[in-house]
Amino acid sequence: GENVEQHPSTLSVQEGDSAVIKCTYSDSASNYFPWYKQELGKRPQLIIDIRSNVGEKKDQRIAVTLNKTAKHFSLHITETQPEDSAVYFCAASKGGSNYKLTFGKGTLLTVNP
Amino acid sequence: EADIYQTPRYLVIGTGKKITLECSQTMGHDKMYWYQQDPGMELHLIHYSYGVNSTEKGDLSSESTVSRIRTEHFPLTLESARPSHTSQYLCASGHGTQGGYTFGSGTRLTVV
Numbered sequence: 001g002e003n004v005e006q007h008p009s010t011l012s013v014q015e016g017d018s019a020v021i022k023c024t025y026s027d028s029a030s031n032y033f034p035w036y037k038q039e040l041g042k043r044p045q046l047i048i049d050i051r052s053n054v055g056e057k058k059d060q061r062i063a064v065t066l067n068k069t070a071k072h073f074s075l076h077i078t079e080t081q082p083e084d085s086a087v088y089f090c091a092a093s094k095g096g097s098n099y100k101l102t103f104g105k106g107t108l109l110t111v112n113p
Numbered sequence: 114e115a116d117i118y119q120t121p122r123y124l125v126i127g128t129g130k131k132i133t134l135e136c137s138q139t140m141g142h143d144k145m146y147w148y149q150q151d152p153g154m155e156l157h158l159i160h161y162s163y164g165v166n167s168t169e170k171g172d173l174s175s176e177s178t179v180s181r182i183r184t185e186h187f188p189l190t191l192e193s194a195r196p197s198h199t200s201q202y203l204c205a206s207g208h209g210t211q212g213g214y215t216f217g218s219g220t221r222l223t224v225v
Contacts, residue, residue: 034213043203043216044156051211087154095211098163100146106154 002027004092006104014112019080021107023090024072030092033073034101035064038087048075080111115140119204119217126194126224134189134220136204144207145187146214149173149200156203162187194224 003026013019025033034049050057050064050073057064061080066073077084087108091101117138126132136145147160158171162181176198177191187206191198201221205214 032211036213036216043218045216046213049213089156091213093211097210099144099207099211100158100161101207101214103156106156108154 002030002092002094002102004090004102004104006090006107008107009105010108010110012110012112013080015080015082017080019077019084019109019111021075021088021090021109022072023074023092023104025092025102026071027092027094028071029094031095032093033064033066034091035075036089036091038089038106040086044089077109082111082113085109085111117204117206117215117217119220121220122218123221124223126222128195128224130194132191132194132222134202134222136187136189136217137185138206138215139185140206140208140215141184142206142208142215143184145181146205146207147171147177147179147187147189148203148205149175150203150219151200160189194222196224198222198224
């Protein structure tokens with residue numbers, strides 16, 4: 001089955017700096033890669049996703065890049081703000097009528113004011 | 114508003130009690146999932162369903178059971194709760210052949 005590894009497990013940055021979280025996946029058939037943000041005491045929420053026919057996707061301060069050959073994808077947050085502090089999860093799926101997401105173990109991002 | 118709802122949000126029960134955690138979604142999603150999440154952050158898949166009368170065990174062994182009699186409802190039952198069941202339980206739903214999940218707000222269970 002699919003295996004997703006996520007690094008780092010914790011990340012601390014100063015407000016205004018950039019943050020990068022990296023994930024690798026094992027199944028070359030995976031073609032959908034979402035990222036979730038979970039604030040303390042709240043539910044995980046989808047913040048951005050990318051499909052395998054695209055190499056990069058941006059949404060304001062957030063971007064995701066995908067390298068299919070190397071089987072890794074990354075989340076980039078620019079101009080970090082304290083409200084970006086949360087746990088971030090990457091995931092991968094190969095789709096189909098019975099698809100399920102395989103999640104990484106999560107990264108605790110702390111943005112220091 | 115279309116969403117996924119979990120009840121109760123918090124539950125403290127004694128060892129040996131039978132409990133059912135409720136999960137309902139109003140989005141018409143065919144797929145539903147249960148995750149266990151400890152303070153260590155990782156999401157562990159314990160059960161999932163691809164449609165009515167379909168249930169599968171997830172990657173993490175669990176003593177809980179689930180049922181899917183109606184599309185919108187996916188309850189999780191513990192026949193005899195133990196302190197080791199203390200955790201947060203998250204329900205999620207998905208639709209179609211690809212896409213992200215929508216998560217519920219979770220049930221934080223404490224067994225004393």
